[in-house]
Amino acid sequence: MIGRLRGVLIEKQAPEIVIDINGVGYEVQVPMTTIYSLPALGQVVSLYTQFIVREDAQQLYGFADVASRRLFRDLIKVNGVGPKLALTIMSGIASDDFVQCVQDGNTAALVRLPGVGKKTAERLVIEMRDRLQDWDLPASSTTAALGGLAKSNIAEAEAALVSLGYKPQEASKAIGAVKADNASSEDLIRAALKNMSK
Template identity: 60%
Template sequence: MIGRLRGVVLEKIPPQLLLDVNGVGYELEAPMNTFYKLPGIGEEATLFTHFVVREDAQLLYGFADRNERRLFRDLIKVNGVGPKLALTILSGIEASQFVRCVHDGDTNALVKLPGVGKKTAERLLIEMKDRLKDWNNAPEDFVLTMSDSDATTPEASTADNRVEAEQALIALGYKPQQASKAINSVFSAELATEELIRLALKGMV
């Protein structure tokens, strides 16, 4: 089991990234809430990971902290929720917000996520409630940090950022028309790809 990786970020194509660990390139998929915390290309990052083995693929998922990985592992135990849907949920809603929805029995935010209908939302509330009882006491362990310059100075943005942002939303389960509309509503040439995605997801939820 691969539980954690520390290496240099080589590529960031949401929701996928490539991490160089001592000369070995690991391909990972990560929720957007982890992407927002990633340092720039060529900088070092540490990710907590979850390894999934299927008949047709071996997939590695990366998370900014143990709590996010724990929530992912709890989500994929829910009937009808696989890794892809869990990734979509953690991209469209912050972990703390999801926990609040479960504690409050609120399905409104959940049903706005692609792949989460009313029945799935209700199932999530029922099956996750007991698993998240001690969430507020769980230790936070953030390992991805950004310098002040990273946080305030976005990467140069072009029309390619719009395309990458739309493709990321589609990969997360949104329909092409939904993705295009959401990105167009927040697009600015000054925004980096991750920021476009963050604002688009926030607007949809």
């Protein structure tokens, strides 16, 4: 239907952006991994998209590359995973790291993603392992996947602070002051807010 959009980025408020194409503003939901790759407002942006029609809504989802869109399409085929949870999962971990976790059966890392419980993590591994076996992974390891997860927790915590009204530089500095290995995004946010209130 709508497979790709190219236009001027005019709004960026995670998880939604607006792209102006010949005077028409397209609202697009994007994962945080895509948000961080976007140019500044007023610049031209190109995204691969997935158009989903539901009874109560028509929604565009955007991705920085074809591989991310493919992962999104595979995720929403999993029983109990809708577009919102798929976007949340993709916001919490890089695509290659997620695929590595699935291929390794690493449910422990998946459970640390927002919105993913033990049963969902097991379902993701079981239902997606075959679909993702031809995924071209760079030379990496589960350790790299866990490192990617830690980075994405930091990114998620920073985005949450920005949505609370802090400037991006303030959010980055606040999280940087409290970040710890393997800390969840919730722990980072809590520690940063506590630190800033001193």
